[in-house]
Amino acid sequence: MTHPPDSAADDALDSLIAPHRNHPGALLPLLHDVQHALGCIPHEAVPRIAAALNLSRAEVHGVVTFYADFRTTPPARRVVKLCMAEACQARGCHTTAARLSAATGLAVGETSADNALALEPIYCLGLCASGPAALVDDVPVARLSGLRLDALIAELGR
């Protein structure tokens, strides 16, 4: 390392960056690693990532904002990503969304004020014969109607 780290956070960032230096096209894998470790891509991380990969800050910022997966603020403590694509529409995802919204007070795309729960749309999980489908805190769940949806709502405790 050419200079001492400013803080523990920078230290953590540097150790995430290190394996990606000198790898062709390393930006996406690096951003995934940062988000996995820190929950998001904090604004302060952008200049350091840019410097490490020989990119401009604008380039890194452009990539972070282009891709739906990357976020710049920490996620809610619980996240339900409900598939809203065509095959799940055909299997009733709008009804599932309405029931989840009624139970949580959140529309699809909203996060609760206390950051406890987010209800996000996602477009296809490859579970299109078993919809409505969702990722609940990254765990796949399908056939989300009737009793299985009741169980999810109960488990979310809202």
Next chain:
Amino acid sequence: MSVRVYVPGDMAAVAVGADQVATALTAAARAAGIDIDVVRNGSRGLFTLETLVEVETPQGRIGYGPVDAADVPGLVAAGLFAGGAHAQRLGPVEALPFFARQTRLTFARAGLTDPLSLTDYRAHGGLKGLETALALTPAEVVARVKASGLRGRGGAGFPTGIKWETVLAAPGPHKYIVCNADEGDSGTFADRLLMEADPFVLVEGMAIAAHAVGADYGYVYIRSEYPFAIARMQAAIDLARGDGWLGRGFDLEVRVGAGAYVCGEETALLESLEGRRGQVRAKPPLPAHKGLFGRPTVINNVLSLAAVPFILAEGANAYQDFGFGRSRGTMPIQLAGDVVNGGVFETPFGLTLGELVDDIAGGCVGGRPVRAVQVGGPLGAYFPRGLFDTPFDYEAFTARGGLIGHGGVVVFNDTVDLAQQARFAMEFCAAESCGKCTPCRIGSTRGVEVIDRIVAGEARAANIAVLEDLCETMKLGSLCALGGFTPYPVMSALDHFPEDFGGADARRAAE
């Protein structure tokens, strides 16, 4: 001796409780003093039956399904571990009509084997294709792929052999094989299932491609929505390297997408692999000449690459003997949406849409009438029953104003509102546009507004004309098929289901 029990570990099975079923079976076996060996295979491909438990018995593999963890004690009491009778007993799975009617060439091993067992892979015919290829010159391999008639399964249907020939002829030293595993189309999951149920066949297909064109490195670009496939492919690549069929002149790595549909478009995918925003590149240059990092690059869909081991092992004729017209071989068709039998159905091209939807998928759940079918993902047309005689074939679908794309068939019952589906198509285009072309970026947002006006009954005839114009502009003024093909779902909905857009009279008045 322990009893071998299969409980699928793929994402679709886990999403309906397969892990809990596996745990319950292990506990029940221990309580009963029976020694079992649980194999987490991939799904056989009929997701309606998940969780499908299979037990190896002297009479063969006996299936039970769909099984819930709560069903396990009853099943075990009925003698499940010996293939005993029970209401959920299905008998040998391959004898069920959904499987008996298939011709599984690409999916031959899927669901049968332990996905990460090299021993299983070899025992079920794996690596024969690569061994055959390595004994041939690159030009001979390319010639066989050309002779097979294989066309790209990612959507455009371009002949795979011709693409490889171009890359073979391009100067090295460095060339790349890129596997497009972005599978963003709603209603498609064959890439996912293949990577989860038989990942080695994709590694083998990519190794054959590398030999055929002289490539030294490859990437599998998998969408982030597929965490199971990502893990499975990574593990398979490591095992293949350890086994010596990677790492000697050709190696591979998995790269993960980040939630952008447009990154399935091949040049946007290359931009993404290079670490940039997924914006579509103008062609020429073709990726075959100047692709990843400016090098000659083969970019193929998962199913295209995974079809190649069979072609090399069994011969080009064995593949090209199947099919219909200029669509040769088999297609893993994906039956999705409101269907009784949903899953992967691999069959030679040529079955009609009606046979697929009514006979094989079994129509809608609860016997509701089928009203519309969207074939080919979000950029595919909506077909009414009147077009159910269309054979599943690239040219036949084009002739009817549609496309087969990646082979997704999404079935809608009589509650569907086609004006809302058309609106969604425009909305999806607006959300996923890479931003390069005005008709795609702005036109799609205008499209949503115009559809809203038509549905609200505001100057219907005039607004229908505006929508038609807008679609024409998108078709002509878009660099890629996201903007260029969104008019397919929109116009097919309007043409075949005018009554959903404020009445048949409105449509007639517009003409």
